[in-house]
Amino acid sequence: MKAELINPFLESARIVIEQVANVRPSTGELGVKDVIFIDNYIWIQIGMTGQMQGDIVFGLKEDVALKVVSAMMGGYPISEMDDMSKSAISELSNMISGNASTMLFNQGVRVDITPPKMLHSSSSDGIDAKKALTIPLIMEGIGELDIQVLIS
Numbered sequence: 001m002k003a004e005l006i007n008p009f010l011e012s013a014r015i016v017i018e019q020v021a022n023v024r025p026s027t028g029e030l031g032v033k034d035v036i037f038i039d040n041y042i043w044i045q046i047g048m049t050g051q052m053q054g055d056i057v058f059g060l061k062e063d064v065a066l067k068v069v070s071a072m073m074g075g076y077p078i079s080e081m082d083d084m085s086k087s088a089i090s091e092l093s094n095m096i097s098g099n100a101s102t103m104l105f106n107q108g109v110r111v112d113i114t115p116p117k118m119l120h121s122s123s124s125d126g127i128d129a130k131k132a133l134t135i136p137l138i139m140e141g142i143g144e145l146d147i148q149v150l151i152s
């Protein structure tokens with residue numbers, strides 16, 4: 001796995017989160033780790049086809065997801081992951097992945113993305129990779145968004 005594969009997703013996440021949640025995230029440490037789906041997390045999977053095949057999985061604690069949705073809605077307090085909140089988090093992941101696929105295209109890598117699929121807690125349906133290239137984005141006052149790139 002090449003570390004540069006995650007850079008367009010990282011750069012896109014920074015831009016999109018700053019635009020929609022008014023928070024400038026910083027990055028944690030890049031690493032390779034086993035894919036483990038933890039309870040009380042929200043997982044959003046976006047598939048990739050074309051010259052890059054695999055999945056991008058965004059993971060965040062449920063309370064962090066609520067804070068992100070609240071920030072996306074201009075600070076309006078959100079207390080549960082209802083359909084609107086799930087839709088907002090899925091769309092955030094979709095925006096990040098769409099921008100990243102454009103960045104990859106501009107680098108000569110053609111990739112298409114699938115619609116976001118929300119995975120609940122420890123369910124890992126459709127994810128068969130064992131290791132992921134991962135980097136956390138730290139959003140001050142909100143929490144962490146973990147970006148995992150699983151290339152088959």
